[in-house]
Amino acid sequence: MRPEFVQITSELEKHDAWFRDVLSQKTTLPTEMESWSVTRDVAEKLYELALKYTPKHIVEVGTSLGYSTIWLAEASREYGGFVDTLENEASKILKAQETFDRLGYKNVQIHFGDAIEILKNWSSPVDFVFLDARKREYVRQVQLLEPYLTKNASIIADDVTEWRRKLDEFFAYLGSGNYTYEILELGHGLLVAQKVEKVR
Numbered sequence: 001m002r003p004e005f006v007q008i009t010s011e012l013e014k015h016d017a018w019f020r021d022v023l024s025q026k027t028t029l030p031t032e033m034e035s036w037s038v039t040r041d042v043a044e045k046l047y048e049l050a051l052k053y054t055p056k057h058i059v060e061v062g063t064s065l066g067y068s069t070i071w072l073a074e075a076s077r078e079y080g081g082f083v084d085t086l087e088n089e090a091s092k093i094l095k096a097q098e099t100f101d102r103l104g105y106k107n108v109q110i111h112f113g114d115a116i117e118i119l120k121n122w123s124s125p126v127d128f129v130f131l132d133a134r135k136r137e138y139v140r141q142v143q144l145l146e147p148y149l150t151k152n153a154s155i156i157a158d159d160v161t162e163w164r165r166k167l168d169e170f171f172a173y174l175g176s177g178n179y180t181y182e183i184l185e186l187g188h189g190l191l192v193a194q195k196v197e198k199v200r
């Protein structure tokens, strides 16, 4: 790992720990100070999966301060991949962009706005999707990307065990025969799905 990557992941992890500690004391915080990053084990798995499948085009829904994004971007810069990441809070985008600039990424683009609205206008191929925003919207987000998913595309979704009750439609969609999936006991449950190639 590059020293600057180690430094910045450590800074973001400290911020996340501080944020959770403050919230546990029931203090309210301005929204731009929220982080809700993926856990370190999930971040490392994202990095590992990106290096394993070498997706050229990654779409992440839910940038926040960019913690998960930098693991995807760090892996994909090694083989020439690109990360499009979607976030609807401007203050978070500013912080995330600052982080991406510090790491010198040329392979990350932030899209500002509501994910559903952005995905309604999507028009380019996608090899790897990471879902980490509103749980009830996971299914709609995948449906909107479906026409652009390449053969054997990966769908990764965070928090599926913790928020299982909000994900009935998402699991029904994945169970329709077009995907295989497993749930890893990482973070709050990390779903790793693969699009199945149909035999005609």
Ligand SMILES: C[S@@+](CC[C@H](N)C(=O)[O-])C[C@H]1O[C@@H](n2cnc3c(N)ncnc32)[C@H](O)[C@@H]1O
Pocket: 035, 036, 037, 038, 061, 062, 063, 064, 065, 066, 067, 068, 069, 086, 087, 088, 089, 092, 113, 114, 115, 116, 132, 133, 134
């Ligand atoms: C759990 S956080 C993402 C954490 C990030 N993936 C990480 O690990 O650092 C979810 C983010 O999704 C954003 N979000 C929620 N609903 C959204 C929507 N409809 N469109 C775009 N972003 C949304 C929130 O503002 C929040 O920053």
